[in-house]
Amino acid sequence: MKDILRRHHVLKDEIVDVLNRQIKMEAHSSAAYLAMAAWCDVRGYDNSADFFFQQSDEERKHQMKLFHYLCDMECDAVSPTVGESQHDFGSLREVFEKALEHEIAVSDAIHEIVGECRKYNDIATEEFMRWFVQEQIEEEYVARRALELFDVLGEDKIALGMFEERILEIKYDEG
């Protein structure tokens, strides 16, 4: 009997489900960073706002990368609904703490997907997810470095100014 399932629905249902869940998480991240950007922007932390606007764009790209993968595999990609994001923060430092928390949660989720791929012996998706694993190493690094800046500089007015000068300079360098 012809294997129509394999021809037209390349991934296992369980893998489709976890990828759709990740699409939702990336969409939520994008929205959450947008809220952080707005908080920073209004309070005059322009560079921090730029930082989060860029992060928001990145998360949207992650979402689309997963979305296209599901479509390419002829599987159902679900356009996600996004819940409320946190809009109120006590301080600039708190915003960056939330960002790091967020990235750690995303890393955990990505690692769980890789675990699922191994469980179902889905070598192709595991390979596809490798990019996300690397990306999370970088995102976490940047979020952590930002927080460390507060430890070094403190949080008074001058320190926050110096933080603003440096936030866009943080780059992950593998070398």
Next chain:
Amino acid sequence: MQEEIYKTKSASIAQCEHTDSFLLMYDQEEIAFKLCDLYVFRKSIMGFDIMELLESSAPDVEIVHLPHCDRFLVLSLREILEFRELLNGTFDTLALNSAVQRILRKNVFNF
């Protein structure tokens, strides 16, 4: 060529190798589904909360929309349960066939 995949008391699903599609035979009718449409159909059938439908205040029939052919099925609880069995059986059989074909594929390169 058509091959029956799964059959319940009053419905069956066959695979049409020529068009890569599936045929639902039910109530003297034939409805064709591409694989993605069959997934959509399964999702709506599995989406019903059976316990809720058992409550006396629930309506006697449920309406299922088939967007790929813009048709509606009006189903009783008994029919919903039968379609559940039919679709579970169908997808289990397809998965089993996939597993068998994977083993057979190894013989494609027989050197």
